[in-house]
Amino acid sequence: MKTRKYLLPAAVAGVLAISLSACGGGGGGGGTQSGGGDAAANLDGRGPITYVTGKDNAAVQQPTVDRWNAAHPDQKVTLKEQTDKADQQHDDLVQHFQSKDPGYDLVTVDVVWTAEFAAKGWLQPLKDKMAVDTSALLPATVKAATYNNTLFAVPVHSDGGMLYYRKDLVPTPPKTWDEMMSMCSIAKSNKIGCYAGQFQKYEGLTVNAAEAINTFGGKIVDDAGKSTVNSAEAKEGLGKLVEAYKDGNIPTEGITFQEEQGRQAFEDGKLLFLRNWPYVYNLAKTDGSSKVKDSFAVAPLPGKDGPGASSLGGHSAAVSVYSKYKATALDFAKFLTEDEQQKFFALKGSLAPVKANIYTDAEIVAQAPYMPTLLTSIQNAVPRPVTPFYPGVTKAVQDNAYSALKGEKSVDQAIADMQAAIDAAK
Amino acid sequence: MSTEAPTPTSAKETLAGTHHMPGKESADRRQVTQGRWAYTLILPTLVLLGVVIVYPIINAIIMSFQKDSGLDPATGFFTEGGFAGFENYTHWLLQQCGSGPALGPCPPGTLGAQFWDAMSTTFFFTIVTVALETVLGFWMAVIMSRAFRGRALVRASVLVPWAIPTAVTAKLFFFMFAFEGIVNTLFGTQILWTGSEWPAKWAIIISDVWKTTPFMALLILAGLQLIPDEVYEAAKVDGASAWQRFTQITLPLVKPALMVAILFRTLDVLRMYDLPAIMTGGANNTTTLSILVVDQIRQGLNNASALSTITFIVIFLVAFIFVRFLGANAVDAATTGKK
Numbered sequence: 144m145k146t147r148k149y150l151l152p153a154a155v156a157g158v159l160a161i162s163l164s165a166c167g168g169g170g171g172g173g174g175t176q177s178g179g180g181d182a183a184a185n186l187d188g189r190g191p192i193t194y195v196t197g198k199d200n201a202a203v204q205q206p207t208v209d210r211w212n213a214a215h216p217d218q219k220v221t222l223k224e225q226t227d228k229a230d231q232q233h234d235d236l237v238q239h240f241q242s243k244d245p246g247y248d249l250v251t252v253d254v255v256w257t258a259e260f261a262a263k264g265w266l267q268p269l270k271d272k273m274a275v276d277t278s279a280l281l282p283a284t285v286k287a288a289t290y291n292n293t294l295f296a297v298p299v300h301s302d303g304g305m306l307y308y309r310k311d312l313v314p315t316p317p318k319t320w321d322e323m324m325s326m327c328s329i330a331k332s333n334k335i336g337c338y339a340g341q342f343q344k345y346e347g348l349t350v351n352a353a354e355a356i357n358t359f360g361g362k363i364v365d366d367a368g369k370s371t372v373n374s375a376e377a378k379e380g381l382g383k384l385v386e387a388y389k390d391g392n393i394p395t396e397g398i399t400f401q402e403e404q405g406r407q408a409f410e411d412g413k414l415l416f417l418r419n420w421p422y423v424y425n426l427a428k429t430d431g432s433s434k435v436k437d438s439f440a441v442a443p444l445p446g447k448d449g450p451g452a453s454s455l456g457g458h459s460a461a462v463s464v465y466s467k468y469k470a471t472a473l474d475f476a477k478f479l480t481e482d483e484q485q486k487f488f489a490l491k492g493s494l495a496p497v498k499a500n501i502y503t504d505a506e507i508v509a510q511a512p513y514m515p516t517l518l519t520s521i522q523n524a525v526p527r528p529v530t531p532f533y534p535g536v537t538k539a540v541q542d543n544a545y546s547a548l549k550g551e552k553s554v555d556q557a558i559a560d561m562q563a564a565i566d567a568a569k
Numbered sequence: 570m571s572t573e574a575p576t577p578t579s580a581k582e583t584l585a586g587t588h589h590m591p592g593k594e595s596a597d598r599r600q601v602t603q604g605r606w607a608y609t610l611i612l613p614t615l616v617l618l619g620v621v622i623v624y625p626i627i628n629a630i631i632m633s634f635q636k637d638s639g640l641d642p643a644t645g646f647f648t649e650g651g652f653a654g655f656e657n658y659t660h661w662l663l664q665q666c667g668s669g670p671a672l673g674p675c676p677p678g679t680l681g682a683q684f685w686d687a688m689s690t691t692f693f694f695t696i697v698t699v700a701l702e703t704v705l706g707f708w709m710a711v712i713m714s715r716a717f718r719g720r721a722l723v724r725a726s727v728l729v730p731w732a733i734p735t736a737v738t739a740k741l742f743f744f745m746f747a748f749e750g751i752v753n754t755l756f757g758t759q760i761l762w763t764g765s766e767w768p769a770k771w772a773i774i775i776s777d778v779w780k781t782t783p784f785m786a787l788l789i790l791a792g793l794q795l796i797p798d799e800v801y802e803a804a805k806v807d808g809a810s811a812w813q814r815f816t817q818i819t820l821p822l823v824k825p826a827l828m829v830a831i832l833f834r835t836l837d838v839l840r841m842y843d844l845p846a847i848m849t850g851g852a853n854n855t856t857t858l859s860i861l862v863v864d865q866i867r868q869g870l871n872n873a874s875a876l877s878t879i880t881f882i883v884i885f886l887v888a889f890i891f892v893r894f895l896g897a898n899a900v901d902a903a904t905t906g907k908k
Contacts, residue, residue: 233867264646291645343763344852368640396748399764404747531640531647534867535679542678545852549765552677564678567666568868569640 181243181464182264186272188468191219192248194475195236197458198227201492207484211475218471220249229253240265240463248466249476251458252296254287254526255533258368260461261295262531267462269294273473280480284497287526288459295461297476298497300488302456303520304340304354305441305513307409307417307427316442320358320383323416323445327392330415336394338387339405340418344545347401349527349537350454351418352544354444355380357452357525363540363565364528370536370565373558382554385547398548410435418444420456421495424513443519455524457495489514495521535568626881629874633657637869650871657875680865683856684876688883691857693770695838698777702834703827705778706785713786714793731783739847742776746848769853773844780844781837785830792826793819832891839884858883 196204199222208222225232233256239247240263252260260266269275275297277285284298306323308316312333317323327337340354341347353363361377364370387393400408402419406426409417410433417423424441427433444451460476462469478484485501488494490510495517501507502518528536539561547557634657636650659665661684666675675681713724730738745751746762753760762768796819804814842859845851851860858880865873 262640262645262647343850345850395759396761396764399748399761407749532868534864538680538864538868539676539678546677560677563676564682566671567676567679567681 182267185467185469187470189218189471190468192468192471193221193223193246194249195223195247196251197232198224200227203488203492211478220475243465245465245467247463248468249460249462249472252461254455254457257288257296258290258529259531259533261290265464266295267464267469280497281499281521283455283521283524283526287455290529296459297480298459299479300457300494301497301521302420302495303453303517303524304418304444305516305520306444307419307423307439307441309415309438310440311438312415317445319448320445324392336414337392338416339393339397339400339414341401342398342548343401344541346537348544349540352540353454353527354452355384358446364530368530370562373562378554378558381547381558385554388548421513421517441513441516443516450519450523453520453524455526532568536565539564539568630878632871633875633878635871637871657872661876661879680861683861686854687856687858687861690854691839694841695835698774698838699831699834701778702782702785703831705782706789709786710789710793713790727783727786730780735843738776738780739844743848746772763849766853769849769855773848773855776844785834788826788830792823796822828895836884836888
């Protein structure tokens, strides 16, 4: 029984040890590399490369890689799949870049990571010898891959928001935000909610708040990465959202919605308008539980006078500065943007193309009738702030937009705080 | 620390035993060889602890005194931040953002502005959940320690919540507390459980209590079973009431086990991450210190190291208080109780 005396201290030590190692886990290798010599090396290198991308749920990447390998037996591409969680993909890339891993030749980057990775000096600038002709690509996707006036990645997939509406209740979709709000009486008389987007405090709120701000002419950061959000236009935009929530045009529970809850409510016939991504289209058409299968349609997001400014989603392919075979990596990235591959991605994987001509391709429109609408959305899209400090910027936007929505602070105060918080994020 | 503490005891105990054993070697010589042996046996553990615990901690502390890399406006590339002094610490403790002339209080919407809120939220969760879990866990342990039909079944089923991974629990409760989830449907309420501060906090507390009370109950049950039945019988003969038996016998004798259970849970809740992260994403003032650390890692590792060092010191102090003040009493009570 004497050991009992030591039970407590031993237990404390044990638990502390666990908490300690948990704390220390975040450490290790915080170094940064500036552009330097790596960006100048191996520009002509050709050979086997590894293409790193998020989990290939739609099984479109491997067939694409196989097609390339059949034509280029001496420059074979190996596919490496990460998890399907964006945060984990991000952290995986960071770790491999920090260790200067030459095995990550070509990597898929989310549009919002491009600036961060570029500023760390991890991405090969696509200029001079490595230049890419982007004239056929949708401008917003190119802008999202550009940092400091230099292209750092080749856009491969795009994404944009659309307005899902009940065509049985609203024959012509609203073109402007105010028009949409005036239609909310229809929702009221049908005892359903009027409008919802993604208003829970997470990345989705940044997307929605940025859309409101950009639509009414505001700008969260300028091209030099300086915060410019404190403007009358931005206040008007955020004010529209806040007003809609206060009036009940956005239902009370809307503040707990992510993409899925909104989709559920829309499919249950409880919403007149929903802002969501293209993935909802097929589900709402085919889900057994969907009550709106034949009674909904899509339109571009409503704006100030015309289409609204959607936030841009999607991925680009970037060449690592540590790659030994940069020429092959770049060729494969270009290969991904060719019409054949883009069409394959759209048909088999429902991934939005980065070239306008694919959206109006007869075969694609027959399978996905929303494509022309999505094109309008992406043509009017504004990338989320392109800044190396994106995690801090998105936090500043989310936190303050959320407080404004909940009425905890005025729109003016929220926008002023947003500006200050973005400045402090550096 | 953990490995060294018990060693002298066991050495002493075996030494005490050798006095009765006839042996050729002298006791002194034995002690020396055994001591050497003991260290040889401990060495691998010490090395392992050094590699996986001491090194990361020291590394984190060193990093916490480095500035996070800043952007060179001329090139647009990040450059090394250099030595920061206590800047990272004052950033959190005094909630100061920026540097040089721009130094000022952190505006809302930055992680720095959330530090003290996160600290008080963490302690609020700790106090409330541990209190609830102790009471409920004790109650469950008392029930489980009784002999009745189906006791094994009860003991097994009580463990179910503890057996479910926390992330899964969090997701389950996330769906249950959704606006159109089962909780609102069942009670006919329209509460935005994850959309406003107090409902969100209570939703997290309820989930945590549901999940970890079994752990508490089990540790207390182990303590209860160490109390010999004769003590109760003797008390009964002496005419002690049920309440007196509980306060005079059960409580003091179970106290060492209880203290360990409370300590474990307290340190656990102080590090709470997954429940709030999944249920609310830290919105509505449910951000705990650990969530803040993880958010900060994406914005700057060195600053995150400072924050995790602060978190570590806080947890260490709490543990120290437990052992030094409350724990010492527990040991006393156990030894006097035995006499």
